[in-house]
Amino acid sequence: MTVIDEAAATEGGLSTLRRGLRLSPEFRAGLAGTLVLALLSTAGRVVVPIAVQQTMDKGLDRAGGPDIAFIRSAVLLCAVAVLLTALCAYAMNVRLYKTSEGGLAGLRVRAFRHVHDLSMLTQSGERRGSLVSRVTTDVDQISNFMQSGGLMFIVSIGQLLVASVLMLVYSWQLALLVWAAFLPLAFALRRFQRVVSARYMQVRERMGDLLAAVSESVVGAAVIRAHASEERTGRRVDDTVDAFRSTQTRAQAMVALTFPVSELVAAIATAGVVVAGTLLGIGGHLTAGELVAFLFLVTLFVSPMQTATEVLNDAQNAIAGWRRVLGVLDTVPDVADPGDAGETLPRGPIEVRFESVGFAYPGGPPVLHDVNATIAPRSRVAIVGQTGSGKTTFAKLLTRLMDPVSGRVLVDGVPLDRVRFSSLRERIVMVPQDGFLFDASLADNIRYGRPDATDEDLVLAMAELGLADWLDGLPQGLDTPVGQRGESLSAGERQLVALARAYIADPDLLVLDEATSAVDPATEVRIQRALDGATRGRTAISIAHRMSTAEAADEVIVFDAGRIVQRGPHAELVALPGVYADLHASWIAQRNM
Ligand SMILES: Nc1ncnc2c1ncn2[C@@H]1O[C@H](COP(=O)(O)OP(=O)(O)OP(=O)(O)O)[C@@H](O)[C@H]1O
Numbered sequence: 001m002t003v004i005d006e007a008a009a010t011e012g013g014l015s016t017l018r019r020g021l022r023l024s025p026e027f028r029a030g031l032a033g034t035l036v037l038a039l040l041s042t043a044g045r046v047v048v049p050i051a052v053q054q055t056m057d058k059g060l061d062r063a064g065g066p067d068i069a070f071i072r073s074a075v076l077l078c079a080v081a082v083l084l085t086a087l088c089a090y091a092m093n094v095r096l097y098k099t100s101e102g103g104l105a106g107l108r109v110r111a112f113r114h115v116h117d118l119s120m121l122t123q124s125g126e127r128r129g130s131l132v133s134r135v136t137t138d139v140d141q142i143s144n145f146m147q148s149g150g151l152m153f154i155v156s157i158g159q160l161l162v163a164s165v166l167m168l169v170y171s172w173q174l175a176l177l178v179w180a181a182f183l184p185l186a187f188a189l190r191r192f193q194r195v196v197s198a199r200y201m202q203v204r205e206r207m208g209d210l211l212a213a214v215s216e217s218v219v220g221a222a223v224i225r226a227h228a229s230e231e232r233t234g235r236r237v238d239d240t241v242d243a244f245r246s247t248q249t250r251a252q253a254m255v256a257l258t259f260p261v262s263e264l265v266a267a268i269a270t271a272g273v274v275v276a277g278t279l280l281g282i283g284g285h286l287t288a289g290e291l292v293a294f295l296f297l298v299t300l301f302v303s304p305m306q307t308a309t310e311v312l313n314d315a316q317n318a319i320a321g322w323r324r325v326l327g328v329l330d331t332v333p334d335v336a337d338p339g340d341a342g343e344t345l346p347r348g349p350i351e352v353r354f355e356s357v358g359f360a361y362p363g364g365p366p367v368l369h370d371v372n373a374t375i376a377p378r379s380r381v382a383i384v385g386q387t388g389s390g391k392t393t394f395a396k397l398l399t400r401l402m403d404p405v406s407g408r409v410l411v412d413g414v415p416l417d418r419v420r421f422s423s424l425r426e427r428i429v430m431v432p433q434d435g436f437l438f439d440a441s442l443a444d445n446i447r448y449g450r451p452d453a454t455d456e457d458l459v460l461a462m463a464e465l466g467l468a469d470w471l472d473g474l475p476q477g478l479d480t481p482v483g484q485r486g487e488s489l490s491a492g493e494r495q496l497v498a499l500a501r502a503y504i505a506d507p508d509l510l511v512l513d514e515a516t517s518a519v520d521p522a523t524e525v526r527i528q529r530a531l532d533g534a535t536r537g538r539t540a541i542s543i544a545h546r547m548s549t550a551e552a553a554d555e556v557i558v559f560d561a562g563r564i565v566q567r568g569p570h571a572e573l574v575a576l577p578g579v580y581a582d583l584h585a586s587w588i589a590q591r592n593m
Contacts, residue, residue: 013197013319020142020322023110023329026103027146030095035154037092042158044085046166049296051078053170056289089155100146104139111135111325117333132215133208134328138321141204145318153311156304163301170290170297171280174273178298181269182305185262192258193312199251200316204324206244213240255313259306266302273298335403335417342420345412345427349377350509350539352398356407359393367393368562371407380535380552382544382570384583385559391543392433394559395511398541399430411509429507433515435498437486443478445486445497449505461504466529467496491515492523496530503534510535512542514549528552547587556580 021027051074059071112135167175217224217233224233277294280286286294352375359368368390375381383391396402397409400416409416411428429449437445446461447453453461458478462471470493474480486494495515502510512531528548535542544550551570558566558573558580566573566580573580 013193013316016319016322016326017315019326020319023326024103024107026106027099029099029102031099034092034095034099037088037095038154038158041085041088041092042155042162044081044088045159045300046162046297047081047085048078049166049293049300051075051081052296053287053289053293056292057287058289061287061289092154097147100143104143104146107142107325108135108139111139111328114329114331114333117337118328118331133204133211134324137207137211138204138324141317141321142325145314148314152304152307153315156307156311159300160304163297167294167297167301170294171277171286173280174277174286174294177272177276178269178301181265181272182301185265185305188261189258189308189312192254193316196251196254196312196316197319199247199254200320201323202247203244203251203317204320206240206247208324210237210240210244213237251316252313255316258308258312262302262306262308266298266306269302270295270298335400337421338418339420342423343414343418344420344423345414345508347427348508349537350411350427351375351377351413352509352539352541353410353413354394354397354407355410357397357404357409358406359390359397359402359404366405366562368397368404371562371564373557373564373567375539375541377539378537379554380540380542382542382550382553382556383559384544384550384556384580386579386583389559390562391559392513393562395430395513395541395543398509399428399511400424401430426505427507428509428511429502429505430511431498431502431513433513435494435501437482437489437494437497439484440482441476441478442474442480442482442497445482446478446500446504449501449503453504458500458504461500465496465500465503465533467500467526470496470526490523492520492527495527496523499527499530499534503530508538510538510540512540514543514545547584550584558583 055071055074059067059074115135164175164179167178213236217237220233224230273291273294277286277291281288281291352373354371354373357368357371358366360366371394383394385391393402397404398416400409400419403417411419416424438448443455443458446458450457455478459468459471462468471477480488482488482494482497486497489497502512512535531542531549532552534540542549542553544553544556550556553570555568556566556570556573557564558578560579566576566578574584575581
């Protein structure tokens with residue numbers, strides 16, 4: 001059983017970046033064209049220093065007085081260059097936005113699909129909000145980097161290169177001086193990056209905590225209000241907000257340190273260039289125009305160094321985001337689909353066999369021990385037992401929401417892990433205790449069972465389940481909106497919709513986790529009628545919480561502390577002293593209360 005793979009969290013920043021980019025081939029689409037535009041837009045920036053140098057040395061400093069025609073053409077050249085540079089920068093931005101948005105959309109879809117491939121256990125090992133943040137805000141961080149930091153990164157590298165080459169052309173001595181001043185800063189930044197990287201990883205984790213706390217408090221709003229625990233919940237959310245704020249501030253304080261340091265180095269380098277340049281000029285090795293042009297170039301060289309801190313900030317955030325997204329993508333689904341290599345089950349009522357099945361939740365004690373059972377096709381079986389005896393676990397293993405730790409589960413003689421998911425999900429359907437309803441119409445919710453079902457199919461299905469009168473009584477019939485999580489319907493009505501949804505899917509094995517919620521007698525009768533209709537003619541296994549379900553079943557299987565302790569028809573079991581007779585007695589007592 002796996003939890004979200006956190007190996008990516010300890011991997012080096014560059015290798016995360018490389019792996020992240022490799023996973024999104026969309027990022028590379030048209031990269032060559034974008035790079036050419038980046039190069040053109042940076043090359044355009046050095047036209048101004050060159051033109052200034054030429055104007056000073058050739059236009060102004062001419063023996064016969066200023067050469068106005070030369071100056072005019074230099075100014076014109078500058079204007080054209082500035083305009084072209086701006087156009088290239090615009091085209092580059094547009095291309096970068098397009099490719100990065102394409103890449104990020106692909107990444108979100110892949111990560112989201114993968115979350116669905118992970119088993120229920122892996123998903124429940126991670127808080128929902130945190131899982132959501134891995135496909136939303138964490139990807140946003142990558143987006144920030146790709147669109148601003150990444151852009152600046154490309155331009156800065158180009159600018160550094162072009163400025164370096166030109167500085168060398170004008171004066172190799174001054175170029176060496178500038179590099180010598182910045183070399184220690186570049187080394188320091190590399191070391192510094194590791195610390196910042198760790199801090200940004202914490203920032204992403206705290207963001208996950210924050211989303212988890214907020215989403216839990218929104219989803220559980222009714223319980224919070226019922227227990228008047230708004231203040232306690234509010235404090236929990238406040239704590240996560242505060243933890244996020246303090247980690248974010250700590251990370252940013254670290255990055256802010258780099259600004260004044262690089263400013264200082266830039267000032268020292270400029271002062272050095274002015275002093276050394278003047279000395280070189282006095283010695284006749286540098287003209288005034290060349291010195292001024294060089295100072296322009298120093299500014300061009302320095303600005304990427306300063307924006308490097310900003311890029312670093314975005315890059316660290318993006319790398320931390322990428323690590324969390326990669327964590328999802330790296331997690332190998334433990335309940336894997338055998339795909340085309342797997343088997344397709346033929347249609348017809350299913351036989352189920354459990355062979356020495358044992359199960360324990362990760363890190364927990366065994367909850368099922370050596371379970372052996374065969375359930376004949378077309379039989380209706382009720383599973384009963386005290387709370388916590390392992391009934392739901394049995395049902396989850398039967399529908400392959402999880403795999404057993406030992407032993408095997410077979411359907412029609414085929415081990416469950418050899419059955420293709422497409423066939424498995426078509427033939428075996430589980431109705432969970434709280435059949436989740438989506439914020440859509442009644443028809444849409446039932447249609448989840450069979451997407452191609454027409455309205456006529458739905459009406460017919462409802463009639464077959466004995467629910468026609470209920471449907472007729474609804475204000476908008478099939479178009480009635482059910483509200484978020486079905487909250488516009490009563491608990492009993494939600495069960496009816498969940499049953500109709502399973503019925504329309506027409507499975508060969510129906511696994512029902514009976515809801516425990518009490519419903520009014522009329523709805524109870526309706527549910528019983530619908531259950532009868534839904535289970536007829538197919539193998540049906542119900543986790544029974546109601547006596548009527550156990551009584552109506554062909555056979556009852558009794559669980560106690562993770563073992564099957566009794567099995568047989570209700571009438572037979574109830575007459576024997578044992579767990580079932582005790583359970584039955586407590587049902588009777590409850591009914592008479
Ligand atoms: N996701 C989980 N992680 C860890 N332990 C779990 C998990 N789900 C169930 N358990 C434990 O496994 C045991 C069996 O639980 P199970 O849900 O199968 O019982 P049950 O018979 O269906 O109970 P109930 O009638 O209350 O639904 C219990 O001790 C429970 O605490």
